[in-house]
Amino acid sequence: MVRDYSATDWLANISVDCVIFGFHENQLKVLLLKFKNTDVWSLSGGFVKSNEDVDQAASRVLFERTGLKDLYLEQFYTFGDVKRNQNAIQQHAKIQEQIGESRIDTSFLSERYISVGYYALVDFSKVNVNLDHMSDQFSWNDIHDIPEMFLDHRAILEKALERLRWSLDQKLLAFNLLAETFTMSELQQVYETILGKKLVRTNFQRKILSMDILVRLEKRFLGGAHKAPYLYRFDAKKAQAYLAQVDL
Amino acid sequence: MVRDYSATDWLANISVDCVIFGFHENQLKVLLLKFKNTDVWSLSGGFVKSNEDVDQAASRVLFERTGLKDLYLEQFYTFGDVKRNQNAIQQHAKIQEQIGESRIDTSFLSERYISVGYYALVDFSKVNVNLDHMSDQFSWNDIHDIPEMFLDHRAILEKALERLRWSLDQKLLAFNLLAETFTMSELQQVYETILGKKLVRTNFQRKILSMDILVRLEKRFLGGAHKAPYLYRFDAKKAQAYLAQVDL
Numbered sequence: 146m147v148r149d150y151s152a153t154d155w156l157a158n159i160s161v162d163c164v165i166f167g168f169h170e171n172q173l174k175v176l177l178l179k180f181k182n183t184d185v186w187s188l189s190g191g192f193v194k195s196n197e198d199v200d201q202a203a204s205r206v207l208f209e210r211t212g213l214k215d216l217y218l219e220q221f222y223t224f225g226d227v228k229r230n231q232n233a234i235q236q237h238a239k240i241q242e243q244i245g246e247s248r249i250d251t252s253f254l255s256e257r258y259i260s261v262g263y264y265a266l267v268d269f270s271k272v273n274v275n276l277d278h279m280s281d282q283f284s285w286n287d288i289h290d291i292p293e294m295f296l297d298h299r300a301i302l303e304k305a306l307e308r309l310r311w312s313l314d315q316k317l318l319a320f321n322l323l324a325e326t327f328t329m330s331e332l333q334q335v336y337e338t339i340l341g342k343k344l345v346r347t348n349f350q351r352k353i354l355s356m357d358i359l360v361r362l363e364k365r366f367l368g369g370a371h372k373a374p375y376l377y378r379f380d381a382k383k384a385q386a387y388l389a390q391v392d393l
Numbered sequence: 394m395v396r397d398y399s400a401t402d403w404l405a406n407i408s409v410d411c412v413i414f415g416f417h418e419n420q421l422k423v424l425l426l427k428f429k430n431t432d433v434w435s436l437s438g439g440f441v442k443s444n445e446d447v448d449q450a451a452s453r454v455l456f457e458r459t460g461l462k463d464l465y466l467e468q469f470y471t472f473g474d475v476k477r478n479q480n481a482i483q484q485h486a487k488i489q490e491q492i493g494e495s496r497i498d499t500s501f502l503s504e505r506y507i508s509v510g511y512y513a514l515v516d517f518s519k520v521n522v523n524l525d526h527m528s529d530q531f532s533w534n535d536i537h538d539i540p541e542m543f544l545d546h547r548a549i550l551e552k553a554l555e556r557l558r559w560s561l562d563q564k565l566l567a568f569n570l571l572a573e574t575f576t577m578s579e580l581q582q583v584y585e586t587i588l589g590k591k592l593v594r595t596n597f598q599r600k601i602l603s604m605d606i607l608v609r610l611e612k613r614f615l616g617g618a619h620k621a622p623y624l625y626r627f628d629a630k631k632a633q634a635y636l637a638q639v640d641l
Contacts, residue, residue, distance in 0.1 A: 157405045159473075159507055199473025199507055223471040223509050225447025259407055259447055259509070261471050311563070 154195040160258040161203045162190040162298065163218075164305035165211065167269025167285050168322050171338045174269055174285040175302060176210070180295070181281040182243035185236060187295035188302065190260070203263040212273055217266045217321055221308040222301075223259060229297050230257040236295060264305040266321065288341075310340055317358065317388070320379040326362060328374040329353070358384045402443040408506040409451045410438040410546065411466075412553035413459065415517025415533050416570050419586045422517055422533040423550060424458070428543070429529040430491035433484060435543035436550065438508070451511040460521055465514045465569055469556040470549075471507060477545050478505040484543060512553040514569065536589075558588055565606065565636070568627040574610060576622040577601070606632045 165176040165188075177186040191206035193199055200220065208214055274283045286292070288306060291299060312318040319335040333349050353359070360380050364373040413424040413436075425434040439454035441447055448468065456462055522531045534540070536554060539547060560566040567583040581597050601607070608628045612621040 156505070156507070158407060193473070193507075195505065196475060198475050199471065202473075220471065223447065223468065225441070225450075225509065227444060227446050257404070257443065259404070259441075259507075261473065261507070315559070 156193045156195055158256070158258055159193045159199070160190055160260045161193060161199060161206055162188045162224075162260045162262050162301055163203055163207050163210070164188055164262065164264040164302055165207065166264060166266050166288075166305075166309060167272065168266060168335075168338070169268055169270045171334050173288055173338050173341075175288055175291075176269075176272075176274065177284050177286050177292070177294075178276065178280040179282040179284070180240050180243070180279055183240055184293055185240060185295050186284075186292050186298075187280075188298045199261050203261070207263075207265050209277075210275055211267060212275065213267060213271070217318070218263055219265075219308070219312065219316075220261060220263050222262045222304050224262060224297060224301060225259045226297070227257070229260070230255075240295075260301070262301050262305060264309060266309070266318070313339060317379075317384050320384075323379070326376045326378050328365060328376060330374060332377070356387050358387050404441045404443055406504070406506055407441045407447070408438055408508045409441060409447060409454055410436045410472075410508045410510050410549055411451055411455050411458070412436055412510065412512040412550055413455065414512060414514050414536075414553075414557060415520065416514060416586070417516055417518045419582050421536055421586050421589075423536055423539075424517075424520075424522065425532050425534050425540070425542075426524065426528040427530040427532070428488050428491070428527055431488055432541055433488060433543050434532075434540050434546075435528075436546045447509050451509070455511075455513050457525075458523055459515060460523065461515060461519070465566070466511055467513075467556070467560065467564075468509060468511050470510045470552050472510060472545060472549060473507040474545070475505070477508070478503070488543075508549070510549050510553060512557060514557070514566070561587060563636075565627075565632050568632075571627075574624040574626050576613060576624060578622060580625070604635050606635050 167174040167176060176189060178189065179186050189206055189210045191202060191209070193202040197205070200218075203218060203220070204214070207216060207218060269285050276283060288302075291302065294302070309318070313336060319332060319339070322335050323331060329350055330346075332353065333344060333346065336349065337344055358380055359377040360383075362376040362378055365376050415422040415424060424437060426437065427434050437454055437458045439450060439457070441450040445453070448466075451466060451468070452462070455464060455466060517533050524531060536550075539550065542550070557566070561584060567580060567587070570583050571579060577598055578594075580601065581592060581594065584597065585592055606628055607625040608631075610624040610626055613624050
């Protein structure tokens with residue numbers, strides 16, 4: 146939620162909100178920022194310059210917050226209800242009261258914004274989070290442990306999570322989160338973490354193999370074990386063919 | 394693309410564009426409007442009032458154009474590139490030249506708009522299209538036969554079509570387009586029309602039955618035919634269970 150008031154070329158009534166999912170060793174978390182001196186948390190948001198694509202604005206916000214570029218970033222939904230604004234006016238009084246002492250202009254918090262939602266997927270162990278000038282704390286929260294959120298940011302987060310889960314199959318997203326070679330069990334763990342539930346091993350394996358998007362390599366050497374698992378590699382060309390016919 | 398200049402309470406820089414798909418007897422078409430005295434066609438667009446949800450604005454635009462309410466209407470993507478505007482400035486000169494003679498203020502055509510895209514699905518045989526004051530013609534075009542379009546409206550149309558195809562399975566959309574009871578062959582025809590390709594009957598049937606969302610009824614009576622097809626009914630409760638686990 147950073148707005149540089151020295152620049153005048155911001156579009157009115159438009160914002161972007163980035164849901165930054167962090168993934169590491171089978172944990173899925175989300176990055177939250179806390180407004181100074183309050184218990185109100187928010188996603189990483191920002192505004193759109195008049196000469197900037199909305200996609201570019203989202204990339205910029207993500208870069209400002211994480212220092213990372215070229216991340217997986219997907220637009221998923223636009224939040225345009227009037228009542229977003231009504232919630233803002235209520236929360237604004239509270240936040241203004243606390244932040245206002247530091248002479249930061251927060252009046253924009255009570256204007257109406259149509260917010261274009263994006264989600265990003267990062268390795269949270271690699272991120273050095275930069276706070277904005279309205280925040281005094283950040284946190285990588287478990288997605289089942291979300292505190293009081295600014296505006297409709299909880300709803301935005303839930304919608305992003307729903308889309309992230311869709312994208313596992315629709316965009317074969319899981320393969321962005323694995324090493325170049327991996328076992329079927331490692332792939333299943335990524336799916337289970339993002340879907341938030343256990344999957345039946347045989348069903349999962351059948352489903353993935355039926356997609357025909359993997360190349361099977363040698364078995365992983367595990368010392369004396371007889372049941373060493375096969376290693377697989379994701380095949381981008383096969384994946385393209387799969388995605389081309391995924392709608393039936 | 395109607396803007397009432399007597400009202401001052403429109404949000405700046407935000408528009409909605411509705412891709413109105415028309416379906417009837419296995420034909421899929423899209424509603425296009427032609428700018429007066431030009432060869433430039435557009436989707437049905439509009440703007441957002443300051444006290445109106447973006448979803449409401451889309452419903453209003455759809456109602457103004459078709460006279461229909463409570464239609465299937467889904468937000469699918471937001472178009473926010475700066476170059477939308479650059480295209481507008483070029484086309485604007487051409488359109489202004491023609492429309493300008495009728496003293497309609499078209500200056501807004503060269504402003505930058507972030508456009509929230511929606512698609513609707515209607516029975517085109519039931520629609521009486523209302524033109525807006527900038528258009529002199531409408532057409533239900535075959536989706537493979539699209540003329541020169543305003544701005545990025547061709548890209549918006551293609552993205553809508555992609556989402557419509559997704560929604561066949563992801564939202565079980567086809568069942569909005571069928572009578573209460575139907576044969577497997579009728580269901581397959583809806584899928585084929587929207588996907589724009591022939592499907593293998595046995596594969597299609599296996600896939601649909603594996604979803605477990607239908608109730609099989611008696612056979613359709615066809616006089617003396619021995620191979621009368623079964624009738625099916627869509628089961629909303631089963632469908633809910635299916636959709637709850639569709640992400641695996």
